[in-house]
Amino acid sequence: MELLIFYPLAGLCVAFALGVVINNSPVGSAMSLIAMMLGLAGIFVLQQAHFIAVLQIIIYAGAIMVLFMFVIMLLNLKGSGEDASWRSRDKNLLMTVLSGFLVAGLLYKILCVLNSGEFDSPASLPENFGTAREVGTILFTEFVLPFEVASILLLVAMIGAVVLAKNKVD
Amino acid sequence: MIDDAIEFLEPYTYLIIGSVKALVIAGALLGIVPLLVWLERRLMGRFQVRLGPNRVGPFGLGQPISDSIKLLFKESIIQGSADKFLFHLAPAIVVFTAIVTFAVIPFGDPITVMDQEIGLWAANVDIGLLFVFAISGMGIYGMVLAGFSSNNKYSLMGGLRSSAQMISYELTLGLAALSVIVLTGSLSLIDMVNSQDSYPNILIQPLAFLLFFIAGVAETNRAPFDLPEAEQELVAGFHTEYTGMKFAMFFMGEYINMVTMSALVTLLFLGGWNSYGIPVWPIIAFAGKVGFLLCVFIWLRSTYPRIRYDRLMTFGWKVLVPLSLLNLLVTSVFVVL
Amino acid sequence: MLESYLGAGIMMLMAIGIAGGMVVMTSMLGPKREFADKMEPFECGESPIVSPHQRFSVKFYLVAVLFVLFDIEAVFFFPWAILFKQLGMFGFIEMLLFILILGVGLLYVWKRGGLDWE
Numbered sequence: 083m084e085l086l087i088f089y090p091l092a093g094l095c096v097a098f099a100l101g102v103v104i105n106n107s108p109v110g111s112a113m114s115l116i117a118m119m120l121g122l123a124g125i126f127v128l129q130q131a132h133f134i135a136v137l138q139i140i141i142y143a144g145a146i147m148v149l150f151m152f153v154i155m156l157l158n159l160k161g162s163g164e165d166a167s168w169r170s171r172d173k174n175l176l177m178t179v180l181s182g183f184l185v186a187g188l189l190y191k192i193l194c195v196l197n198s199g200e201f202d203s204p205a206s207l208p209e210n211f212g213t214a215r216e217v218g219t220i221l222f223t224e225f226v227l228p229f230e231v232a233s234i235l236l237l238v239a240m241i242g243a244v245v246l247a248k249n250k251v252d
Numbered sequence: 253m254i255d256d257a258i259e260f261l262e263p264y265t266y267l268i269i270g271s272v273k274a275l276v277i278a279g280a281l282l283g284i285v286p287l288l289v290w291l292e293r294r295l296m297g298r299f300q301v302r303l304g305p306n307r308v309g310p311f312g313l314g315q316p317i318s319d320s321i322k323l324l325f326k327e328s329i330i331q332g333s334a335d336k337f338l339f340h341l342a343p344a345i346v347v348f349t350a351i352v353t354f355a356v357i358p359f360g361d362p363i364t365v366m367d368q369e370i371g372l373w374a375a376n377v378d379i380g381l382l383f384v385f386a387i388s389g390m391g392i393y394g395m396v397l398a399g400f401s402s403n404n405k406y407s408l409m410g411g412l413r414s415s416a417q418m419i420s421y422e423l424t425l426g427l428a429a430l431s432v433i434v435l436t437g438s439l440s441l442i443d444m445v446n447s448q449d450s451y452p453n454i455l456i457q458p459l460a461f462l463l464f465f466i467a468g469v470a471e472t473n474r475a476p477f478d479l480p481e482a483e484q485e486l487v488a489g490f491h492t493e494y495t496g497m498k499f500a501m502f503f504m505g506e507y508i509n510m511v512t513m514s515a516l517v518t519l520l521f522l523g524g525w526n527s528y529g530i531p532v533w534p535i536i537a538f539a540g541k542v543g544f545l546l547c548v549f550i551w552l553r554s555t556y557p558r559i560r561y562d563r564l565m566t567f568g569w570k571v572l573v574p575l576s577l578l579n580l581l582v583t584s585v586f587v588v589l
Numbered sequence: 590m591l592e593s594y595l596g597a598g599i600m601m602l603m604a605i606g607i608a609g610g611m612v613v614m615t616s617m618l619g620p621k622r623e624f625a626d627k628m629e630p631f632e633c634g635e636s637p638i639v640s641p642h643q644r645f646s647v648k649f650y651l652v653a654v655l656f657v658l659f660d661i662e663a664v665f666f667f668p669w670a671i672l673f674k675q676l677g678m679f680g681f682i683e684m685l686l687f688i689l690i691l692g693v694g695l696l697y698v699w700k701r702g703g704l705d706w707e
Contacts, residue, residue, distance in 0.1 A: 087598075107335070109335075109338065109397070109400055109401075110337075110338070113338070113341075113393070113397070116390075116393065120390075127594050132377070132378065132379055132594075133379060133382075133668070136379050136382045136383060136386050137664055139386035139387070139389075139390070140382065140385060140386045140389060140660065140664060141657075141660060141661060141664060143386075143389075143390065144386060144389035144390065144392075144660070145389075145419070145656060145657040145660040145661070146657055147393075148392060148393075148396075148415065148419055148653055148656070148657075149650075149653040149654060149656075149657055151393070151396050151400075151415075152412070152415075152649050152650055152653040153650065153653075155396070155400060155408070155412060156647070156649060156650055213378055213379070214378070214379055214382070214439055214667060214668045214671055215668070215671050215672065217668055218667075218668025218669060218671055218672045219672060221665075221668060222668070222669060222672060222676055222680060222683060226683060229665070229683070229687070230683070230686055230687060230690075232665070233662075233686070233687045233690040233691055234690060236658050236661060236662060236690075236691060236694065237690050237691060237693060237694040239654075239658055240655065240658050240691075240694040240695075240697070240698055241694065241697055241698075243651060243654040243655065243658070243703075244651070244697065244698050244701045244703040245701075247647050247648075247650060247651040247654070247703070248651075248701055248702065248703060266592055266595065267595070267599075270595055270596045270599045271599055273596065274596065274599045274600045274603045275603065277600070278600070278603050278604065278607060282607070323615075324614065324615060324618055324619075325618050325619055326615075326619050327619040327620045327621065327622065328615045328616055328619050340612050340616075343608075343611075343612065344608035344609060344611070344612050345608075347604070347607065347608040347611065348601075348604045348605060348607075348608040351600070351603070351604035351607060351608075352597070352600055352601050352604045354600075355596065355597045355600035355601075356597065373596075374596045374597065374599070374600045375593055375594060375595075375596030375597035375600065376593045376596070377593050377594060377597065378593075382667060383597070412649055416649050416652045416653070419652065419653065419656040420652060420656065422656075422660075423656065423659050423660065423663060426660075426663045426666075426667075427663060427666070430663075430666050430667070430670050433667065433670035433671060434670045434673050434674075437670075437671055437672075437673070437674050438671060439667065439671060496615050496619055497611055497612075497614070497615030497619075498611075498612065498615055501608070501611055501612075561706070562705075562706035565652070565704075565706045566704060566705065566706055569655075569704040570699065570704050573659070573695075574695070577688065577692070580666070581685075581688065584673060584681055584684070585681075587673060587674065588673075588677060588678060588681045
């Protein structure tokens with residue numbers, strides 16, 4: 083039953099991920115990315131990580147992608163004009179080599195994890211696994227310090243955004 | 253024969269019940285929209301000392317039906333330079349998110365039919381409230397895409413404006429709901445209703461109620477926050493280029509969102525289906541409260557003029573967000589003491 | 590646990606059907622009469638001469654960034670609010686610190702005029 087849901091979801095995710103790369107218009111790419119994130123949220127639900135799933139939608143698909151869309155519309159990126167400063171063959175070659183390294187590294191890591199046997203048998207999960215309550219309990223007892231540091235990170239980001247945006251206006 | 257059929261269907265009971273519930277809820281939502289349009293036009297007519305639609309059918313009830321048939325057979329013009337796929341996608345996203353959001357809204361205690369306990373909701377998820385925020389937040393893309401794909405400056409400006417408005421007021425919506433979560437200790441909408449069985453939350457959280465409702469009105473793009481369709485400046489905002497049914501789909505989304513928002517306010521602050529001693533069915537109590545809030549929505553529209561865009565944004569960020577943070581702080585002080 | 594999401598999944602399929610069906614239906618049912626003037630973008634009584642794709646004010650960008658930051662903040666609040674009654678004083682001080690740090694941020698943004706729309 084779970085597999086029956088997992089495979090279509092995973093297939094959709096891969097398809098949309100490809101769509102991000104292949105799509106010509108930046109807005110189309112962004113929409114594919116959003117659809118991919120929604121599929122990912124579905125997979126999180128299958129993994130019993132309900133709270134993370136909804137965070138995935140709220141933060142990534144909801145907030146960060148809105149920012150992406152705004153930037154695309156603000157910069158008026160329309161279609162992909164060829165980058166004049168780079169000859170496209172050189173660029174493509176470099177891209178291929180770099181992404182080749184990435185894929186190789188990723189495959190190696192996946193193989194390592196598979197061979198380590200960590201995920202062989204699905205451990206029986208506690209009943210409340212993945213709910214907001216469980217995540218919160220861990221976050222606010224064990225990981226208090228990272229949580230408070232996160233607030234400072236947000237503060238820095240806030241100040242940075244204002245400094246950047248306001249300087250341009252003046 | 254029938255026993256065989258029942259036995260065959262046994263393992264799929266959940267699936268069947270789920271499908272029937274989804275069908276009923278989606279059907280009810282689609283049925284409520286024309287009714288709501290009719291109600292709004294009639295009430296607006298009364299507010300403005302005129303009659304409103306009263307020719308088609310009794311009390312003009314046939315008006316919305318004839319309107320929707322007309323819209324369906326109108327030409328759907330796609331402006332030449334528009335991005336065709338995204339242009340079609342935008343209204344679909346708006347309707348999709350509006351309907352899916354309603355999936356987690358409960359409207360009564362579970363009932364028992366044929367030894368099966370059936371909950372009066374499409375899905376009972378323990379993170380109900382966050383699910384509503386997450387999916388309704390996706391509705392923004394409908395507006396952004398409609399604005400972007402139309403290739404028209406009014407549309408683009410309208411799309412940008414309404415999405416900026418929606419994200420600003422989404423914050424207040426979440427922060428105002430937090431004080432109710434603090435009191436309840438759960439994100440499940442059913443738990444929230446059950447925790448209000450002696451008195452509704454509005455009595456102890458009047459400020460949160462006010463903030464939530466204001467943000468809700470802004471979130472559904474209703475007057476006085478209907479900046480996306482500020483006719484005087486933006487023609488019709490992000491749906492300037494839309495015609496026929498696709499145009500109507502944006503309004504369909506808006507009206508369904510209105511129902512969802514009223515239901516959410518009812519569940520969070522007005523005690524849901526608790527009737528507090530008045531002898532009515534729980535579901536009638538719930539429907540009555542939602543109906544009253546819908547009338548308030550219409551009442552607001554005919555009372556207040558549209559607020560200016562810069563005022564809208566500063567109001568959201570400088571008044572509503574700090575106030576809701578403060579309200580949360582005060583609530584938590586009271587709870588901890 | 591998973592069953593409860595099944596209902597939401599069915600609802601999603603149904604909504605896709607309804608929304609898609611409407612778009613397809615209106616494209617098929619309506620008449621199709623195209624001519625050059627009709628296919629132009631809307632403009633008040635004249636032909637559009639300025640491209641709609643101009644650069645926009647950076648204000649929208651600032652609003653979006655602030656929204657992302659505050660949304661992340663709000664998301665931290667949700668599990669905290671659920672647990673607040675159990676965490677008690679400890680949780681209160683924890684969150685007080687968090688709110689204060691971010692309050693400083695909000696104050697800074699406010700004073701720098703980041704919240705002004707003009």
